[in-house]
Amino acid sequence: MAKIIAGIGSSHVPAIGAALDNNKTEEPYWKRVFSGFEKSQEWMRQTKPDVAIVVYNDHASTFSVEMIPTFALGCAAEFPPADEGWGPRPVPVVEGHPALASHIAQSVILDEFDLTICNKMEVDHGMTVPMNLLFGKIDKTSHWPCPVVPLAVNVVMYPPPTGHRCYMLGRAIKKAVESYPDDLRVVIFGTGGLSHQISGPRAGLINSKWDKNFLDNLSKNPQKLIKIPHVDYMREAGAEGIEMVMWLIMRGALDDKVDEVYRFYTVPASNTAVGHIILANRERGAKIAARHKPAGKHKSTARHKRAAARAKVERVRG
Numbered sequence: 001m002a003k004i005i006a007g008i009g010s011s012h013v014p015a016i017g018a019a020l021d022n023n024k025t026e027e028p029y030w031k032r033v034f035s036g037f038e039k040s041q042e043w044m045r046q047t048k049p050d051v052a053i054v055v056y057n058d059h060a061s062t063f064s065v066e067m068i069p070t071f072a073l074g075c076a077a078e079f080p081p082a083d084e085g086w087g088p089r090p091v092p093v094v095e096g097h098p099a100l101a102s103h104i105a106q107s108v109i110l111d112e113f114d115l116t117i118c119n120k121m122e123v124d125h126g127m128t129v130p131m132n133l134l135f136g137k138i139d140k141t142s143h144w145p146c147p148v149v150p151l152a153v154n155v156v157m158y159p160p161p162t163g164h165r166c167y168m169l170g171r172a173i174k175k176a177v178e179s180y181p182d183d184l185r186v187v188i189f190g191t192g193g194l195s196h197q198i199s200g201p202r203a204g205l206i207n208s209k210w211d212k213n214f215l216d217n218l219s220k221n222p223q224k225l226i227k228i229p230h231v232d233y234m235r236e237a238g239a240e241g242i243e244m245v246m247w248l249i250m251r252g253a254l255d256d257k258v259d260e261v262y263r264f265y266t267v268p269a270s271n272t273a274v275g276h277i278i279l280a281n282r283e284r285g286a287k288i289a290a291r292h293k294p295a296g297k298h299k300s301t302a303r304h305k306r307a308a309a310r311a312k313v314e315r316v317r318g
């Protein structure tokens with residue numbers, strides 16, 4: 001059985017990709033941003049997921065204002081980087097996982113979430129920047145460390161989906177993954193945000209208090225976040241702050257209680273607040289083992305021993 005082991009939230013500021021591609025990561029301005037992801041890259045190297053589901057938004061790269069699916073699932077075998085005006089980013093083609101993607105499409109659509117199925121699509125900074133932040137810089141002739149199931153969400157043209165709808169879609173994705181027969185360890189990314197506004201009189205808006213509160217609740221009390229209406233995101237986090245609803249798909253795909261493994265927040269990158277969080281599901285085997293460990297009086301049963309052994313293997317695997 002496949003399972004989601006952790007969720008990752010990350011901003012996708014395009015200037016971060018440009019800094020990486022133009023070898024500016026050691027400049028003090030950019031070092032402040034990239035150094036916040038060093039521990040995460042180490043965590044990712046140890047975790048070695050088999051697949052990543054990346055929830056992101058397309059910025060009129062593969063879609064356009066003429067055609068905007070609310071939720072679009074990438075079922076193709078590969079997703080080339082899009083040309084966003086300066087030529088495609090020098091990153092590897094993203095390899096898909098058509099079998100898992102098709103399984104998710106079937107499970108989620110039969111659960112009444114009407115996804116658009118995409119058998120051909122290019123991916124822009126919304127996906128490639130968070131992947132670089134978590135997997136590091138990878139030569140375009142090489143490979144990303146794991147295949148990806150992309151889920152593109154409309155947050156560029158009104159009306160985007162509600163936070164509640166996003167969270168419930170995450171729940172349906174969790175169910176879909178858990179009914180996939182192969183033993184895959186899956187991570188899910190929620191990307192975009194945090195507070196930012198790119199144009200108009202409020203361009204440059206950043207609201208750190210709102211952002212930090214969002215991260216706190218994402219970790220401990222997501223039920224509070226799913227009630228936030230669009231207008232509050234717009235007012236408090238700026239017009240493009242609405243990208244944050246995508247983090248709720250990631251959170252919905254995790255267990256109710258999670259461990260916050262890591263968090264990073266810095267302002268600004270370009271004119272955007274950069275937020276990042278890693279939330280891990282508590283391992284069921286570990287939980288069973290821990291619950292029975294202090295009870296010295298009770299004899300450890302074979303079932304508990306097997307659970308403890310499974311938990312140990314999980315920890316060694318990272």
Ligand code: DHB
Pocket residue numbers: 012013014015059192193196198240243270271272
């Ligand atoms: C910018 C663009 C984005 O898509 C985003 O999420 C943040 C910043 C920008 O153009 O600076």
Ligand code: FE
Pocket residue numbers: 012059126192193240243
């Ligand atoms: Fe964006």
